[in-house]
Amino acid sequence: MHHAILNEASLHWDSFDMNRHLGMKPLRIVSIGGGTGLATLLRGLKRYSRATQGAVEVTAVVTVTDDGGSSGRLRRDFDVLPPGDIRNCMVALSQDEALLAKLFNYRFATGRGLKGHSFGNLFLTAMTHLTGDFAHAVRLSAEVLAVGGRIFPSTASNVRLEATLESGLKVFGESKIGRSKQPIGEVHLVPAKAKPLKETLAAIAEADIITLGPGSLFTSVVPNLLVKGIPQAIRQSPAVKLYFVNLMWQPGETDEFRASDHVRVLHRHGGGKFLDYAVVNVRSITSALRKRYARQWIR
Numbered sequence: 001m002h003h004a005i006l007n008e009a010s011l012h013w014d015s016f017d018m019n020r021h022l023g024m025k026p027l028r029i030v031s032i033g034g035g036t037g038l039a040t041l042l043r044g045l046k047r048y049s050r051a052t053q054g055a056v057e058v059t060a061v062v063t064v065t066d067d068g069g070s071s072g073r074l075r076r077d078f079d080v081l082p083p084g085d086i087r088n089c090m091v092a093l094s095q096d097e098a099l100l101a102k103l104f105n106y107r108f109a110t111g112r113g114l115k116g117h118s119f120g121n122l123f124l125t126a127m128t129h130l131t132g133d134f135a136h137a138v139r140l141s142a143e144v145l146a147v148g149g150r151i152f153p154s155t156a157s158n159v160r161l162e163a164t165l166e167s168g169l170k171v172f173g174e175s176k177i178g179r180s181k182q183p184i185g186e187v188h189l190v191p192a193k194a195k196p197l198k199e200t201l202a203a204i205a206e207a208d209i210i211t212l213g214p215g216s217l218f219t220s221v222v223p224n225l226l227v228k229g230i231p232q233a234i235r236q237s238p239a240v241k242l243y244f245v246n247l248m249w250q251p252g253e254t255d256e257f258r259a260s261d262h263v264r265v266l267h268r269h270g271g272g273k274f275l276d277y278a279v280v281n282v283r284s285i286t287s288a289l290r291k292r293y294a295r296q297w298i299r
Contacts, residue, residue, distance in 0.1 A: 009010045026057040032154075032224045032240070034063035035129055036058060037215030039088035041244065046093055046148055059148035059203040060089045061230075065161040066187070068175030070107075074125050081153060083124035083133045085220075090138075091120070095146040110174040128297040136195055146297065151201065154224040161223055163187045169192055174219045177224040180252050184218050186269065196227045203231070212275075214244040218253050222269045225252040231270040239257035242277035 031041055042060055048058040064081045066072065071082035087104055094101045104120030120141075127137035135156050142151055163177040164170055166185045170175050177187065204210065213221050221243075225231045235240060241268060245259045254262070259280050267273050 023233055026055055027209070028057045028059070028203075028207045028239075029209045029211065030059045030061060030203050032061040032221070032230075033211075033213055033215045034066075034085040034220035034223070035215040036088060037213060037244075037246070038062065038085070038164065041211065042089055042092040042149070042277045050147060058093065058095070059207075060149065060151045060273060061154050061200055061203075061224055062086050062089055062151060063155045064155060065159060065219065065222055065223045066172050066174045067160060067175045072175065073117070074102070074121055078125055078129070079158070080125050080128045081109045081156070081158060083121045083128075084118070086138055086151060086153060087124060089119035089151050090145050091145050092152070093142075093147045093149045095148050099109065100145055129155040133297040138273070150198050150199075151209040152200045152203070153197055153234075154200070154230065155227045157191065159189045159191065159194045159223075161187055161188065161219060162190050163218065174223075177217060178219050178252055183255070184253060187218050187222055192226075194227050196233075201229060201233045204237050207237055210234055210239045210241045211242075212243045212266065214246045216250055216253055217246070217257075217265060219256065222265065225270040227267065231272075231274065234270070235272065235274045236252075241275050242279055243275050244279045244283070247281050248290075269284075 014195050029045060031045065032039060033041070038060065040060065044270060045056065049058060064084035064085070066084055067075060067103075069084065071084035074080055075082050091104050093100045104118070104123065105118045108114040108117050124137055124141055127141055128134045131137050131140065131155070135153055136153055138153065142168060160172065161177060162170060162172050162173045163180065164185045164187075165182040167182050169182065171180055177184065205292050215221050243263065245262050246254065249255050259278050263275060263278055266275065
């Protein structure tokens with residue numbers, strides 16, 4: 001297990017040279033996670049892919065345990081997988097971030113039944129009902145947005161997240177887990193035997209680099225490792241495996257956590273050690289950024 005240093009958005013790995021792939025086969029990157037953290041990473045990878053004229057191929061594996069906000073309402077009303085995190089990733093990888101991307105992110109401010117929903121979430125829900133398959137709906141929607149990469153839900157099963165707190169208390173649902181005031185012991189999927197898409201396992205097996213995070217540790221990153229077959233595929237893959245450690249603690253999930261605590265949680269839920277690197281920010285965080293982050297967590 002090594003630590004790499006994140007400095008001015010440049011990654012340096014002493015045993016892996018990304019440039020060796022230029023002019024050869026594409027560098028295949030599989031990014032696993034959810035929430036805004038994964039979308040932010042994908043947006044950066046897209047810029048790198050453009051700069052290297054397509055020498056990088058990106059595949060995103062996205063958690064589908066969200067049960068809050070627009071995604072949660074659509075999940076309850078239409079019995080579909082939550083589309084929000086998938087939508088964020090589609091917009092991040094879109095080759096046209098102008099009108100279409102803005103349309104997919106457009107959120108209705110008024111309207112009975114519409115208020116709070118984003119157009120992209122409604123589009124994915126409608127496409128799921130038309131095709132009868134969420135993963136297929138994601139592929140078709142990605143074509144509409146001209147997405148520069150592939151996006152797979154971590155499972156096609158309708159799963160929910162359950163947490164066992166260190167006190168022994170159980171909390172059901174991602175949105176409630178994220179608001180927990182007690183330390184989280186471990187999380188589980190319900191049902192427990194959810195399976196991944198075959199395409200996901202193939203992408204992991206063929207990857208040169210596998211990334212996890214940044215994002216909410218227990219509710220965005222770990223749920224992907226709970227899908228049967230994914231942690232085993234990660235360990236068996238010859239890819240370099242790395243985890244982007246969050247810049248700050250997340251209230252309710254990672255209070256007082258060190259980078260090593262993050263890694264320990266990932267390995268415990270993934271059934272054993274698999275990471276090669278933890279990418280950790282060592283630069284100071286400005287007071288303005290701290291205040292902006294704190295405002296997001298005021299209850």
